[in-house]
Amino acid sequence: MTSPSAALLAPDDGALDLAAVVKALSGSFAVVTGGAQVVRQARLDTFDHRLRDAGLVLEHQVTAAEGRLVLIGPDAVTTRVTPVAGLSWPALAGALPEGALRDALAPVSGIRALMVTSEERRRVRRVELHDQDGKTVARLQLDEPVAKTSAVPAEVRVLPLRGYDEAARRTSTILAALGLRPASDDAVLDDVPPPASPDRIAPAPVLLAGVLREFLSAMQANLPGLLDDVDTEFLHDFRVAVRRTRSTLKLGRPALPDEMRSRWEPAFKWLGDLTTPVRDLDVYELDLPVMSGWLVAAEPADLGPFAAHLRRRRTAERRALVRGLRSARFTRLVADWEPALTDLADVDAEGSTVPTAGELADRIITRTFRRVARDGGAITPDSPAEDLHSLRKRCKELRYSLEVFSGVIDKAARKQAVTDLKGLQDVLGRFQDSEVQRHALRKFAEEMVTDGTSAGAVLAMGELVGHLDGEQDRAHQDFQRAFGRFVRPSSTARLQSLGGRG
Amino acid sequence: MRVYASYNIKGGVGKTTTAVNLAYLSAREGARTLLWDLDPQAAATFLFRVRPRVKGGSHALVTRKRPIEEALKATDFENLDLLPADFSYRNMDLDLDDTKKRTRRLGQLLATVADDYDVVFLDCPPSVSLVSENVLHAADVLLVPLIPATLSLRTFDQLTRFVADSEGRRPEVVAFFSMADRRKRLHREVIATISRDQARVAVTVIPALSIIEQMAELRAPVPAFAPSSVAAQCYEQLWAEVRP
Ligand SMILES: Nc1ncnc2c1ncn2[C@@H]1O[C@H](COP(=O)(O)OP(=O)(O)O)[C@@H](O)[C@H]1O
Ligand SMILES: [Mg+2]
Numbered sequence: 001m002t003s004p005s006a007a008l009l010a011p012d013d014g015a016l017d018l019a020a021v022v023k024a025l026s027g028s029f030a031v032v033t034g035g036a037q038v039v040r041q042a043r044l045d046t047f048d049h050r051l052r053d054a055g056l057v058l059e060h061q062v063t064a065a066e067g068r069l070v071l072i073g074p075d076a077v078t079t080r081v082t083p084v085a086g087l088s089w090p091a092l093a094g095a096l097p098e099g100a101l102r103d104a105l106a107p108v109s110g111i112r113a114l115m116v117t118s119e120e121r122r123r124v125r126r127v128e129l130h131d132q133d134g135k136t137v138a139r140l141q142l143d144e145p146v147a148k149t150s151a152v153p154a155e156v157r158v159l160p161l162r163g164y165d166e167a168a169r170r171t172s173t174i175l176a177a178l179g180l181r182p183a184s185d186d187a188v189l190d191d192v193p194p195p196a197s198p199d200r201i202a203p204a205p206v207l208l209a210g211v212l213r214e215f216l217s218a219m220q221a222n223l224p225g226l227l228d229d230v231d232t233e234f235l236h237d238f239r240v241a242v243r244r245t246r247s248t249l250k251l252g253r254p255a256l257p258d259e260m261r262s263r264w265e266p267a268f269k270w271l272g273d274l275t276t277p278v279r280d281l282d283v284y285e286l287d288l289p290v291m292s293g294w295l296v297a298a299e300p301a302d303l304g305p306f307a308a309h310l311r312r313r314r315t316a317e318r319r320a321l322v323r324g325l326r327s328a329r330f331t332r333l334v335a336d337w338e339p340a341l342t343d344l345a346d347v348d349a350e351g352s353t354v355p356t357a358g359e360l361a362d363r364i365i366t367r368t369f370r371r372v373a374r375d376g377g378a379i380t381p382d383s384p385a386e387d388l389h390s391l392r393k394r395c396k397e398l399r400y401s402l403e404v405f406s407g408v409i410d411k412a413a414r415k416q417a418v419t420d421l422k423g424l425q426d427v428l429g430r431f432q433d434s435e436v437q438r439h440a441l442r443k444f445a446e447e448m449v450t451d452g453t454s455a456g457a458v459l460a461m462g463e464l465v466g467h468l469d470g471e472q473d474r475a476h477q478d479f480q481r482a483f484g485r486f487v488r489p490s491s492t493a494r495l496q497s498l499g500g501r502g
Numbered sequence: 503m504r505v506y507a508s509y510n511i512k513g514g515v516g517k518t519t520t521a522v523n524l525a526y527l528s529a530r531e532g533a534r535t536l537l538w539d540l541d542p543q544a545a546a547t548f549l550f551r552v553r554p555r556v557k558g559g560s561h562a563l564v565t566r567k568r569p570i571e572e573a574l575k576a577t578d579f580e581n582l583d584l585l586p587a588d589f590s591y592r593n594m595d596l597d598l599d600d601t602k603k604r605t606r607r608l609g610q611l612l613a614t615v616a617d618d619y620d621v622v623f624l625d626c627p628p629s630v631s632l633v634s635e636n637v638l639h640a641a642d643v644l645l646v647p648l649i650p651a652t653l654s655l656r657t658f659d660q661l662t663r664f665v666a667d668s669e670g671r672r673p674e675v676v677a678f679f680s681m682a683d684r685r686k687r688l689h690r691e692v693i694a695t696i697s698r699d700q701a702r703v704a705v706t707v708i709p710a711l712s713i714i715e716q717m718a719e720l721r722a723p724v725p726a727f728a729p730s731s732v733a734a735q736c737y738e739q740l741w742a743e744v745r746p
Contacts, residue, residue: 083532133551133552133553133721134551134721135550135551135552135578136578161575161576162574162575162576162583163573163574163575163576163583164575164576
């Protein structure tokens with residue numbers, strides 16, 4: 001209920017001298033030292049460090065006798081402890097026991113699984129400080145690595161007791177006089193420096209090779225979690241990197257060698273298609289709670305057979321996905337792509353005809369923007385769905401070109417342009433998703449009928465289809481307003497300035 | 503938050519012993535538990551080795567000059583905090599009498615820490631007073647230790663009538679026998695013949711055991727220093743009967 005102090009370290013991050021600590025404290029307290037206990041201590045976080053970014057530290061501590069989860073809040077102000085048994089990682093927050101710790105953690109980790117980021121065995125000793133009545137007025141926790149080589153040095157924490165702040169303060173003063181000093185957390189937050197951006201006069205292929213290499217790293221980083229099915233975001237992020245790769249290849253055609261078009265565009269299309277079925281099923285599973293909120297006549301339980309159907313289909317589709325990602329074709333794709341990018345960056349700018357990064361950026365942003373403005377202006381309330389779908393593709397091209405060339409265009413103008421575009425993309429996304437999901441739900445329902453599902457389940461899905469139909473109409477109605485905002489003079493001027501000319 | 507009051511009009515019947523041991527068991531189960539020692543004699547405070555001192559005394563607490571959070575003390579046991587007694591509690595009736603809702607004040611004070619605790623124990627002084635009236639209104643369960651003697655059954659009658667006559671929300675009354683000696687014929691008879699019409703009587707009987715008297719020497723709850731003793735098992739059984 002009272003907060004532990006920040007960790008204190010010995011001078012030079014060395015070992016702790018327990019005898020010296022006890023001696024120094026004996027002048028003020030009766031000191032009772034407990035036996036040492038070896039704790040296997042695993043640090044946990046999501047793959048994208050959501051806990052670290054929120055200032056949280058989560059540890060799974062296991063001793064011979066018990067296991068517990070400890071969540072330390074920002075600035076060590078709050079600590080929550082939950083006894084746990086039989087937990088294995090990775091796990092979603094939903095798999096933890098109900099209680100205050102889970103309540104504090106779940107909104108932060110969200111749909112990402114908690115994974116072990118580091119693990120080590122520590123020797124932990126408790127020291128109790130008593131007053132004349134034998135009442136404990138403060139505790140110390142000495143925590144040392146078992147292994148000689150450890151990234152985390154030995155540390156002491158003062159654990160104050162409610163109503164005995166004075167004793168804790170005195171303890172901290174005594175420890176400071178021994179040369180123990182607060183650990184700073186700077187070392188932990190080793191933020192990656194931003195990659196150096198090429199300037200506008202660099203050859204365009206150098207810039208493109210750079211962004212393509214980033215997408216490749218993203219694919220590689222997400223691959224293990226995707227194969228192990230840690231959480232749905234690994235596949236999602238992997239697909240985003242593939243999609244960006246494909247768009248970059250397409251947008252960059254004027255500056256790229258033919259091989260990119262003939263060999264690599266189809267290769268990444270294959271990879272994108274390979275990952276689509278599982279992602280589609282993930283989306284329905286993630287949306288189920290929202291969808292059950294749409295039901296009017298049916299009960300959420302009526303969607304049970306649908307959920308089970310999705311699960312079965314996903315298991316089957318995942319098998320195909322994993323087979324594809326373990327195939328020789330995929331291995332070769334990754335193995336060959338790397339040197340291809342090295343070759344790409346190795347252009348001889350001298351006397352060559354390739355455009356500079358700045359020239360390519362201007363040309364492409366101007367072209368994609370014009371297309372969005374032209375196609376969007378032609379949309380009327382009676383336009384067929386296909387027109388809105390193709391406009392959505394145009395918008396995506398513009399969005400990707402703003403991302404791919406972000407290093408060589410004005411930062412502030414780009415940010416505002418993305419915001420303007422996003423409003424339009426959201427409406428178009430709602431429109432198309434409603435349509436795609438409606439068709440998919442009908443198909444799922446047919447499959448379920450073949451499998452002999454209940455009438456209740458089919459009726460509930462009918463309600464979902466009806467809701468999506470209404471949603472698509474609403475999106476169509478919202479389109480004009482979003483487009484109006486996108487083509488208002490200030491937005492247009494901004495995008496044109498990005499493209500260099502009108 | 504569930505409030506238990508250990509209460510009897512008589513002294514020396516095991517109120518403090520019960521409050522201390524059950525509060526310890528509640529905390530040991532993981533419930534955030536508070537024990538408020540309302541008796542100016544400060545027996546529970548002594549058993550937890552805490553100094554019987556509250557800044558500003560009863561007056562500052564009752565008038566809300568100081569929030570009760572400031573007076574809280576952690577015990578040596580995880581999840582268990584103590585609101586200590588203070589000698590000024592002997593005047594608590596007078597302090598309460600001056601407040602607006604004179605019979606609800608203690609309940610109002612407890613409400614200020616309702617988010618911090620799952621279980622609260624009130625260790626009450628032996629009397630019929632404004633303090634005890636406050637306790638009746640604040641408590642969900644009134645735990646009444648009875649020594650199996652004819653006289654104590656008469657005071658129990660008085661007590662149940664006192665509860666029945668009080669206005670508004672009434673706590674559930676759970677009586678139980680404490681310091682029972684099965685070798686004594688009278689004890690056996692009283693335990694066998696108590697009427698279960700006027701109040702619930704717990705099945706668990708706490709026998710007279712010398713290890714329970716040792717609490718005062720060792721200054722700790724029985725299940726903390728003798729976890730597998732018969733006495734500890736008896737309190738565990740009693741807690742199982744009344745726990746939330
Ligand atoms: N079951 C028991 N067996 C033996 N002694 C007991 C038992 N319960 C209480 N005592 C002792 O009886 C005395 C009075 O108990 P206490 O809990 O302080 O009563 P109260 O709070 O009602 O005045 C204390 O010395 C206590 O140790
Ligand atoms: Mg007492």
